[in-house]
Amino acid sequence: MKNKIQPIQKERVMRDNDFIVSKTDLKGRITYANKIFIEFSGYSQDQLLNVQHNIIRHPDMPRSVFHLLWTTIQAGREFNGYVKNMSKDGSFYWVFANVTPSYDINNKMIGYYSVRRKPSQQAVSAVEPVYKEMVNAENNAGSKNAIEASTAILMAIIAETGGDYDQFALSL
Ligand SMILES: Cc1cc2nc3c(=O)[nH]c(=O)nc-3n(C[C@H](O)[C@H](O)[C@H](O)COP(=O)(O)O)c2cc1C
Numbered sequence: 001m002k003n004k005i006q007p008i009q010k011e012r013v014m015r016d017n018d019f020i021v022s023k024t025d026l027k028g029r030i031t032y033a034n035k036i037f038i039e040f041s042g043y044s045q046d047q048l049l050n051v052q053h054n055i056i057r058h059p060d061m062p063r064s065v066f067h068l069l070w071t072t073i074q075a076g077r078e079f080n081g082y083v084k085n086m087s088k089d090g091s092f093y094w095v096f097a098n099v100t101p102s103y104d105i106n107n108k109m110i111g112y113y114s115v116r117r118k119p120s121q122q123a124v125s126a127v128e129p130v131y132k133e134m135v136n137a138e139n140n141a142g143s144k145n146a147i148e149a150s151t152a153i154l155m156a157i158i159a160e161t162g163g164d165y166d167q168f169a170l171s172l
Pocket of ligand 1: 022
């Protein structure tokens with residue numbers, strides 16, 4: 001369910017040695033959250049468990065980034081990317097996320113695992129205007145064409161660096 005929290009211009013900054021960790025089931029419901037996740041999100045463990053991970057979705061994030069995240073992990077690959085998240089009080093925090101599929105002993109995919117660390121200021125400064133342009137494109141394109149419109153913008157920027165989103169993200 002989408003939350004109705006109003007974003008505020010207050011930033012929470014990750015410390016150099018922080019790791020924000022969560023696990024989800026195959027549908028993106030949170031099955032584990034570490035202490036730092038609880039701290040930054042502002043929610044209690046009880047409020048996070050079994051809830052969709054979009055509980056911390058920030059409206060400044062382009063839909064197409066999550067589309068890319070999901071298609072990547074569902075295909076069994078790892079995703080690296082910059083995400084602006086929203087805490088319970090509406091404040092925001094930037095993370096550099098690594099998301100990977102988890103498997104059981106029979107090699108069946110059973111969920112996903114994400115570890116986030118503090119992004120460099122340089123990377124956030126590079127990504128922020130791109131995401132802004134992407135969100136604008138999504139709003140202008142309308143719901144049906146939103147993903148396509150903002151993916152085109154992202155791909156054009158990535159093409160300049162010659163790689164895919166992963167390479168782009170890791171190069172910042
Ligand atoms: C392991 C894992 C971690 C995720 N972490 C985040 C996160 O930190 N922030 C976020 O907004 N979405 C995260 N997502 C993506 C959400 O499931 C969701 O796709 C996204 O918030 C967009 O929500 P919406 O489709 O309702 O707009 C994660 C998904 C998985 C599988």
